[in-house]
Amino acid sequence: MAYETIIYEVGDGVGTITLNRPGKLNAFNDLMIDETTDAFKSAGRDAAVRCVVITGAGRGFSSGQDLGDFQERGEGISIGEHLRHGYHRLIRQMVSLEKPVVGAINGIAAGAGCGVALAADIRIAADSASFMLAFSRIGLIPDSGINWFLPRLIGYARAYEMAITADRVPAGKALEWGMVNQVVPTDQLPEISAAWARRFAVGPTLAYGLTKRAMNRSWDSTLDEALEYEAHIQGIAARSHDNREGISAFLEKRDAQFTGR
Ligand code: LHQ
Secondary structure (H helix, E strand, O other), X not given: XXXXXXXXXXXXXXXXXXXXXXXXXXXXXXXXXXXXXXXXXXXXXXXXXXXXXXXXXXXXXXXXEOHHHHHHOOOOOOHHXXXXXXXXHHHHHHHHOOOOEEEEEOOEEEOHHHHHHHHOXXXXXXXXXXXXXXXXXXXXXXXXXXXXXXXXXXXXXXXXXXXXXXXXXXXXXXXHHOOOOEEEOHHHHHHHHHHHHHHHHOOOHHHHHHHHHHHHHHXXXXXXXXXXXXXXXXXXXXXXXXXXXXXXXXXXXXXXXXXXX
């Protein structure tokens, strides 16, 4: 699929999605939601992709829903259906992708753009980046999974504060709160996030994917259920080429050559 609103590039085991409507701080219109979802789907199917990076072109990561675009559709449109058919498919695609997703947060992540940033597994933020739940400014509630992701990540009080103040949370505070893994100088973000991604792209992809599945599932599990699920999927990981290779490499005192299988 040729994309109009994003750039999708594959190289060195990494699929890089760049949201590319910089004139509107990469606000999501319907096409951008569909294209981003499609790129994550392609990354899932492509064995050559072992890690995905999502970032934004220009000075923003994403300002969320394109409000002009939404307004133009008039009164008839159901927000519920828009969310179900659009953002929900995107967020589910990101979370169910059994490969690490690195969010290279280059600037503001607002509204649904913040939801997309939170659906990444690891976030590396530029020191000029910020996060903002812009929703209450326009009389809406957070969506795109934010009510699920954010209290789990930073606790209820901070998440609720972000929702009802709609204040920008700058990268340094986001790091302190546990929303991001690292803050880096803005001009070094592409290089540093690519280095994280390349590291994951030569790792044991199957184990990374199963870990993501187990951790996400654990939110809704009792300890007993989580232990049982670990035992089940550890059985899958233990049958992988990378498990055999990892043990051989350790015993032979050499670096492991993981293939992702
Ligand atoms: C934009 C946008 C934008 C269009 C900047 N749309 N043009 C789901 C379902 C259905 C409906 C509603 O929503 C949702 C989920 C959501 O995402 S709700 C939240 C939607 N997002 C917002 O409310 C954020 C709106 N944007 C802003 O408040 C500011 O632009 C922020 C704080 C993000 C950045 O401020 P500045 O750095 O001062 O930039 P700016 O405001 O000057 O924006 C630059 C340009 O981008 C500007 O266009 P212009 O032609 O004047 O240069 C903006 O109009 C445009 N833009 N966000 N969401």
